[in-house]
Amino acid sequence: MTPLNRKKERLDGLAASTAAPAAGQAGGVDVMDPVDPVGEAGAVRDAEGVSLLASAWRRLRRNPMFIIGAVLVALFILVAVFAPLLAPHAPDDRPLIGQISASTNPIPKAQDGFPLGGDEKGRDLLSRLIYGSRQTLIVGVLATLGGLAGGVTLGTLAGAFGGWVDSVVMRVVDVLLSLPSILLAITIASLASQPSQWTVIVAIAIVQVPVFARLLRGSMLAQRSSDHVLAARSLGVKRSAIVFRHMLPNSLGPVFVQSTLALSVSIIEAAALSFLGLGNPDDSKAEWGQMLGAAQNLFDLYPHIAFWPAACIVVVSLGFTLMGESMREALDPKSRR
Amino acid sequence: MTATTTRTSRDARTSREPLLQVRDLSVTFRRSGEEPFHAVSGVSFDVQPGQTVGLVGESGCGKSVTSLAIMGLLPKRGNTVTGEAVFEGTDLLKLSPKQMRDRRGRDVAMIFQDPLSSLNPVVPIGRQVTEVMERHQGLSRKEAEPKARELLDKVGIPDPSRRLKEYPHQLSGGMRQRALIAMALACAPRLLIADEPTTALDVTIQAQILTLLKDLVQDSDTALIMITHDLGVVAGLCDEVNVLYGGRIVERADRHDLFARPRHPYTHGLLASIPRLDSARGERLNPVPGSVADNLPWDHACAFAPRCSNAVEACRTTQPELERIEGGVETPRLLRCHNPISEEA
Amino acid sequence: MSTAATETTPQDDVAVPDDVLVDVRGLKVHFPIKRGVFFDRTVGHVYAVDGMDMQIKRGETYGLVGESGCGKSTFGRALLRLEEPTEGTVLFDGVDVASLKGETLRRKRQDMQMVFQDPLSSLDPRQTVESLLLEGMQAHGLAKDGKAATARLRELLSAVGLPPAALRKYPHEFSGGQRQRIGIARALSVNPQLIVADEPVSALDVSVQAQVVNLLEELQEEFSLTYLVVAHDLAVVRHISDRVGVMYLGALVEEADADDLYAMPLHPYTRALMSAVPVPDPTTEDRRERIILAGDLPSPANPPTGCRFHTRCPWKQEERCDTERPQLRTIELEGVPGTHRVACHFAEQIQRGEIQPHEVDVSFVEQVDAQPDDATPVTVEPGAP
Structure with missing residues (x-):
């Protein structure tokens, strides 16, 4: 007899025993009617599925840390977008130039129409702060996107291929990581013949690359040995599909979280580079780091001209950090219910 | 080769005061923005000296939470624990964290699932054992060391002098669990709580550990609360068995009564659904349908009703009480069910 | 039932009977243990699977039992070529899967699918x-017609007892x-002939395990x-299997029809294993x-000489046990x-009671970093996707 037939016979015989699964059990109570139990597999609610992202978003919405961060970031973006409407003056207008005298009054005081006073060139400080948000946003976002693009490419290469590709990519990344990031940025910025806003962006983007690459490669490798990737392999799914449908999407969570944190780092580093004079030499477009740098000569007598741009930088990067940290918490599989 | 003889010191225990009285223990988890979750509600049981009490149930039934609550190991934030756990006249739940720390390890000790x-991965085994004795018995390190060696030997760790100096990662899973048991026994506690102590181990190692626990309880009159999902483990080890479902005790009985005549449909269903090594092969299993996700809230129903083959209308409208029923020679039988399995079944 | 030779080596070109679907000869999977900062140096091997022979007949359920670290999961994966075999052949329906590229x-x-432990x-x-179930069908061109694919998805779900929702x-x-x-539905989606189920119920709640066991039996038919x-879990394996193999440290120590094995375990390890399983019956x-x-x-990186079980065997004899590795034999x-085969030099004498068990000196087992079976550690090369 073949095993299949034997099994069939066995199962047929058993069918009888399942037909009356609870025979004789309800013996005691016959006043009450039995109630239908759930199907064997248990109930499945007839509703649209909720993806991981959706449930993470639900948790995020309730997190006060995230809300504070998001409000700060939203304010920052709104100010940047509507700068021309909000600012009372153009950033390169010099309405207070007449009040400046190099020896007695280098910085115009706060007065009607100029709530924060002016800067050393007679420009309205408030307007420059408002316009400065634009430059800061552009630099921060572009630098982070650049770093993200480079990091994701390298990380995917290393994580998807493994072996010697992984070794080569990671050694390059290690070298980049071993240099202090600000030093690397200074080197790159000073290599450019003419420092400009773009050198700052490129410099910071390159500094971000190894961070993203390492992070992504780490989670890709974890994915690679995970059961669901093994399951896809055993199904005969093509390698490229495994990388792009399973490994990459499941690895990007921490990378995106990192990118919000990286945004705040970019803003601070951009400010630092501008402060050191490696940014855009043309100060007609206001930029917070540059303003901070320009303020250093007069800092002891007029601390407020340094305080305001510094406060803006701190508050905005705090906003991004709060958002990033709470996103990381929400995406953490351990906190999932 | 060890032949198993199990009778714990039963004759001695019936007349004595209970060592631990748990009364109406409830644990509620509260998380911001979510409905409070009643992990354990109204759990009461006694543990006599030298007795082994089993808490059995599946994941999420509240068995581990019960033990953590008794030990004062639940995080304070977001959790509410009510009820009493009277250990030799003191309510453990009312002790300050410091008083509880002094008790833990000395009077009550715990063994966990994952040794x-x-x-502690960076402290040698021996040091971890002596530490407990230094803390609770005021021994010096020098005095504690020979005792630690003795303990390791007692729990069956070969070459104890050498093992004292080794780190947890150098030991196998079974040896680690033995080391953990040695730590728990360091101060000769009167109550030992074992939370799934063999779940992470292989069957042959599980047999070693269970034999060890059994002998320890017998030799030292230590009481043991055994928390497990494995009915086989319960059958060989526990005097009294509490079956938990959805955070409540649904059935309590002496192990012989429970396995011979389960009255709650859940207990009955569990026993009918597991394949046994000693039963005739080829019988189809009778699974319990659904999963704990299908539970009803206990407030105005029996949580098990949707999965129950015996459920009647009342099961979906009123909560059954835990009541004393007929039967049970030494341990009174308790049951929480509107329509129990009849005794002849 | 089977005319298969009792002892085979990979070189033998023994004709495989028609009713055999999978024929494994001398399968070995060794993982290199690597150390080193710049260049990985191989300092040793973990002998996860070390000489497995197995035949699985069409339509049968072969149960493979053993404790963690014995190599059973690695064997299951090597059978599906999810691990690279170091040596040996895996004939699946006459095709050597071990040499395919x-x-x-x-x-x-x-044709060969897998069901995992942790769902x-x-x-x-x-x-x-939906996309999980479609993926395999797309990979093998089974989902070209959208409507038919949708119908097939519903069919698959209803086969495993889930609603279309x-x-x-x-x-x-x-x-x-x-x-x-x-x-399970995903494994079925590509119409396989063989399913390797690696601990299919051990991660599930006790009350749910029986559902899955029953389902597997129904689907088989x-x-x-x-x-x-x-x-x-020996009880589960016994329930579901037609034939059972017991594995210890990388190789089979006993193989028999399920009923025969449980009625009369012959290998000392099988005896100990079966006596260790707790039974939910206080009287028993x-x-x-x-035992x-x-x-x-013992560590699979440094397996004992001779019979792999001799270090723990209560029936171990002075000679042969620690020098000569026993082969599966009737x-x-x-x-x-x-059909009942066992790899023990003294199986007959033990069964007849001529050899009595004795105390065993416990030698301490040093833990190695690499334990390839249940968790793939970093020191072991992960397979490429």
Whole structure:
């Protein structure tokens, strides 16, 4: 007899025993009617599925840390977008130039129409702060996107291929990581013949690359040995599909979280580079780091001209950090219910 | 080769005061923005000296939470614990964290499921055992060391002098669990709580550990609360068995009564659904349908009703009480069910 | 039933009987243990699978039992070419899977599927059930017609007892048992002949395990499947299997029809294993004689010489046991059928009571970093996707 037939016979015989699964059990109570139990597999609610992202978003919405961060970031973006409407003056207008005298009054005081006073060139400080948000946003976002693009490419290469590709990519990344990031940025910025806003962006983007690459490669490798990737392999799914449908999407969570944190780092580093004079030499477009740098000569007598741009930088990067940290918490599989 | 003889010191225990009285223990988890979750509600049981009490149930039934609450190991934030756990006249739940720390390890000790994560990875085994004795018995390190060696030997760790100096990662899973048991026994506690102590181990190692626990309880009159999902483990080890479902005790009985005549449909269903090594092969299993996700809230129903083959209308409208029923020679039988399995079944 | 030779070496070109679907000869999977900062140096090997011979017949369920670290999971994966075999052949329907490459191997995967232990981690959390089930069908060109594919999806779900509403949901929205059903449906989606189920119920709640066991049995009949069930739970294996193999440190120590094995275990290890399983019956438990094995499983990186079990065997003899590695063989005993094979030099004498068990000196087992079976450690080369 073949095993299949034997099994069939066995199962047929058993069918009888399942037909009356609870025979004789309800013996005691016959006043009450039995109630239908759930199907064997248990109930499945007839509703649209909720993806991981959706449930993470639900948790995020309730997190006060995230809300504070998001409000700060939203304010920052709104100010940047509507700068021309909000600012009372153009950033390169010099309405207070007449009040400046190099020896007695280098910085115009706060007065009607100029709530924060002016800067050393007679420009309205408030307007420059408002316009400065634009430059800061552009630099921060572009630098982070650049770093993200480079990091994701390298990380995917290393994580998807493994072996010697992984070794080569990671050694390059290690070298980049071993240099202090600000030093690397200074080197790159000073290599450019003419420092400009773009050198700052490129410099910071390159500094971000190894961070993203390492992070992504780490989670890709974890994915690679995970059961669901093994399951896809055993199904005969093509390698490229495994990388792009399973490994990459499941690895990007921490990378995106990192990118919000990286945004705040970019803003601070951009400010630092501008402060050191490696940014855009043309100060007609206001930029917070540059303003901070320009303020250093007069800092002891007029601390407020340094305080305001510094406060803006701190508050905005705090906003991004709060958002990033709470996103990381929400995406953490351990906190999932 | 060890032949198993199990009778714990039963004759001695019936007349004595209970060592631990748990009364109406409830634990509620509260998380911001979510409905409070009643992990354990109204759990009461006694543990006599030298007795082994089993808490059995599946994941999420509240068995581990019960033990953590008794030990004062639940995080304070977001959790509410009510009820009493009277240990030799003192309500453990009312002790300050410091008083509880003094008790833990000295009077009541606990063994966890995962020995690797319960041991400190950067401290040698011996040091971890002596530490407990130094803290609770005021011994010096020198005095504690020979005792630690003795303990390791007692729990069956070969070459104890050498093992004292080794780190947890150098031991196998079974040896780690033995080391953990040695730590728990360091101050000769009167109550030992074992939370799934063999779940992470292989069957042959599980047999070693269970034999060890059984002998320890017998030799030292230590009481043991055994928390497990494995009915086989319960059958060989526990005097009294509490079956938990959805955070409540649904059935309590002496192990012989429970396995011979389960009255709650859940207990009955569990026993009918597991394949047994000693039963005739080829019988189809009778699974319990659904999963704990299908539970009803206990407030105005029996949580098990949707999965129950015996459910009647009342099961979906009123909560059954835990009531004393007929039967049970030494341990009174308790049951929480509107329509129990008849005794002849 | 079977005319298969009892002892075979990979070089033998013995004709495989028609009813054999999988024929494994001398399979070895060794993982290099690597150390080093710049260049990885191989300092040793973990002998996860070390000389396995096995034949699985069409339509049968072969149960493979053993404790963690014995290599049973690695064997299951090597059978499906999810681990690279170091040596040996795996004939699947006459084709040597161990030597297939690239696209041919990918195509062949359609015939052999796997069901995993942890149903949550084996399902991609970001895909709906629908896309999880479609993926394999697309990979093998079974989903070209959209309508037919949809019908097939519903059919698959109903086969595993789930409603069509499940299609739009994500794995985390299901209970453990339901997830395992999805995992099984995914394995079925490509119409396989063989399913390797690696601990298919051990991650599930006790009350749910029986559901999955029953389901596997029903599906076997409905779809004419052949199973290799890898598990540590002897009761489950006995229930579901037609034939059972017991594995210890990388090789089979005993193999027999399920009923024969449980009625009369012949290898000392099988005896100990079976006596260690707790039975949910207090009366039996109180009466049982337990063979408590001393010590731990030796490290698969440094297996004992001779019989792998001799370090823990209560019946170990002075000679042969620690020098000569016993091969699977049929034994001359009354009531022991030819299908019952055991790898023990003294099986007959032990069974007849001529050799009595004795105390075993516990030698301590040093732990190595690499334990390849259940968790793939960093020191072991992960297979490329």
